[in-house]
Amino acid sequence: MEITNEQMERYSRQIILQGVGGKGQKKLLQAKILIIGTGGLGSPASMYLAAAGIGTIGLVDFDNVDLSNLQRQIVHSTNDIGRPKVLSAKESITAINPDVDVVTYQKIVNAGNLKNIIKDRDYDFILDCTDNFPVKFLINDACVLLQKPFSHAGILGFKGQTMTYVPGRGPCYRCVFQTPPPSDAVPSCKQAGVLGVLGGIIGTLQATEAIKYILGLGNLLTGYLLIYDALTMDFRKVKLSRNKKCAVCGEKPTITKLIDYEQPKCEAKR
């Protein structure tokens, strides 16, 4: 592919970076990134990835835009209330950068469809921008089984966390957090407060990891959980190890196909 003069101008500030160049920009333009969830995390992540010239961005979200989303989900606007989030996000992204091919999946992610969504465009990197534990485990397991790199993140209250999984280069999310917590033990974002900027900070870190992975630059958050506390302004990097007994990426995996955790009854018994 050839980079046009217009693209040279649009991406000039990153093409002149050492380690990026025209070759790096071509990698970005040919990259395919899947963003699961277009809320607090997915909003800034999708916007920065679009601005950087990621050629294909997949967006997965079942929901419609709600007034209470707008405090943090900056890819959506007041005029979008009631519209499917994937369509609202697609419009914003295309307005930022018409170079991007935006693929929308207006679906609830589950064990039956997640692998097919990832395989639909053979995405290079996946961003978990969801707000609930069952889906986080599902995304982890799907990425491990398909050997796809992904960025995990979560935000709640004044804190956020993120880690990156790359096959063969460190622990997966399940190595660290074996199973989803009982469904009544943790509030979902819908029931708990969250400072809107947290999505901006952590979602932008996820986009940073995706861009670095595509460019092959620097060090990723593989083997580390980065924890951010907005009140104390601390960024803490906690070292993580692989769990040889991990149910999905360990030596004797017991999870060989995706399972849904949407059965709160059995969860509550544990």
Next chain:
Amino acid sequence: MSIKADDFVDITDVVCPVTFVKAKMGIEELEDGQILEVKLNEGEPLLNVPRSFKDEGHKVIEVNDNGDGTFTVFVEKSGL
């Protein structure tokens, strides 16, 4: 012109910041030690493009005034 260039790029048709972007993309395609010939305008491009090449470790080996407001610069990739 005594120097034999391996590739040529004309950046007189673009303005900052695309000038160096285009020049940089030209030198990317070369191997270390090969020479890129760059045609650029006097003024800002002449001031900044050779300096940016030096910053990235390339050697500016010759600058010729074409007498028509443009200059031709020869750059050796990774020559510094």
